[in-house]
Amino acid sequence: MHAPSPLLAHSPQATSPGAASAPMPFGERADVGVSFEFFPPRDAAVESQLWSAVGRLKSLRPAFMSVTYGAGGSTREGTHRIVTRIQNEIGVAVAAHLTCVGSSQAQIDAVAARYWSAGIRHIVALRGDPPDGVGADYRARGGEYAHADDLVRALRRRHAFEISVAAFPEVHPQAASAQADLDALKRKVDAGATRAITQFFFDTDAFARFIERARRAGIAIPIVPGILPVTNFARACQFAAACKVRIPQWVHRRFEGTDNDPDMRRLLAAMIAAEQCRVLYAQGVRHFHFYTLNRAELSFAICRMFGMCEDAMHRAES
Ligand SMILES: Cc1cc2nc3c(=O)[nH]c(=O)nc-3n(C[C@H](O)[C@H](O)[C@H](O)COP(=O)(O)OP(=O)(O)OC[C@H]3O[C@@H](n4cnc5c(N)ncnc54)[C@H](O)[C@@H]3O)c2cc1C
Numbered sequence: 001m002h003a004p005s006p007l008l009a010h011s012p013q014a015t016s017p018g019a020a021s022a023p024m025p026f027g028e029r030a031d032v033g034v035s036f037e038f039f040p041p042r043d044a045a046v047e048s049q050l051w052s053a054v055g056r057l058k059s060l061r062p063a064f065m066s067v068t069y070g071a072g073g074s075t076r077e078g079t080h081r082i083v084t085r086i087q088n089e090i091g092v093a094v095a096a097h098l099t100c101v102g103s104s105q106a107q108i109d110a111v112a113a114r115y116w117s118a119g120i121r122h123i124v125a126l127r128g129d130p131p132d133g134v135g136a137d138y139r140a141r142g143g144e145y146a147h148a149d150d151l152v153r154a155l156r157r158r159h160a161f162e163i164s165v166a167a168f169p170e171v172h173p174q175a176a177s178a179q180a181d182l183d184a185l186k187r188k189v190d191a192g193a194t195r196a197i198t199q200f201f202f203d204t205d206a207f208a209r210f211i212e213r214a215r216r217a218g219i220a221i222p223i224v225p226g227i228l229p230v231t232n233f234a235r236a237c238q239f240a241a242a243c244k245v246r247i248p249q250w251v252h253r254r255f256e257g258t259d260n261d262p263d264m265r266r267l268l269a270a271m272i273a274a275e276q277c278r279v280l281y282a283q284g285v286r287h288f289h290f291y292t293l294n295r296a297e298l299s300f301a302i303c304r305m306f307g308m309c310e311d312a313m314h315r316a317e318s
Helices: 006-010 044-058 076-090 105-117 148-158 178-191 204-216 233-243 249-255 262-282 297-305 312-317
Strands: 033-038 064-067 094-099 122-126 162-167 195-200 223-227 287-291
Touching (some): 033 297, 094 105, 105 148, 122 148, 178 195, 178 204, 195 287, 204 262
Parallel strands (some): 033 287, 094 122, 223 287
């Protein structure tokens, strides 16, 4: 387990100055903030699951909820509809993801302007993944924003959005090197990003080393770890392989032999993510971003382990 370095202890997430110097026992977390990520559902059944998850997680008073965007604009309308409903009807601050791959600058500018007119003030600005098989050879076509930093710059020029960007503790799979990837993150910050949210990971030491390198490179914005509570381990392994995220042996061992035991898998998933959050908290992290996969249960349970409670108003309503 990673002992927090002095650098980490004094530069946790820049969200809660000094918080790391007097850690409270785990389970008494008045100083933890969370955010929850959802994706636009493809059909009515998943849509009802989404709104039930949003309703439940709202009660934990998250800093914000965010909604993903299909690269190339495939979920443009769905993302817009869910983002505006979360803000206007659910009453939670919301961030709209926006990817620039495969769309013209004019199309992207129009999507951003529509969000601004609808009162949305937070964008997660991303390049997105190019079509299958393009990978590292991807080159933007003329008239497109080539990289996320170009998108951040364009958003910043036109609107006063809060802008979050992606970061990769274990290096983005298409990056020329770890240093090149860190330089890319620095460019996004210099272009105006105010928060980075990481790719999911299980190796908390890798995250700690990444934070140290980022701070040394002069990246001072909060870097919020993305936490993936694993509901389907086989699928998580496939996804991790594609993203070059390492799943440590101990995680493999925990899930071994549980293929036909979904209850056990859920329990293990909650324990693994809670343990990960506990270590990150000790490293100075005070904001956690949950990849909910449109399900509340595991993220909710982990937040309860932080000592977060449903607000009284919500309990009275339900
Ligand atoms: C928190 C989070 C949310 C996400 N949400 C979505 C979503 O809603 N929809 C979706 O489709 N995908 C999403 N993704 C996935 C993301 O779009 C992909 O990982 C994508 O491949 C990289 O996006 P980026 O914004 O990091 O791109 P960039 O920052 O542009 O980096 C992409 C690659 O290019 C390299 N690079 C950057 N600048 C340069 C340069 N000038 N010259 C050469 N190389 C360069 C980087 O090192 C990296 O390898 C998300 C990822 C994260 C971590």
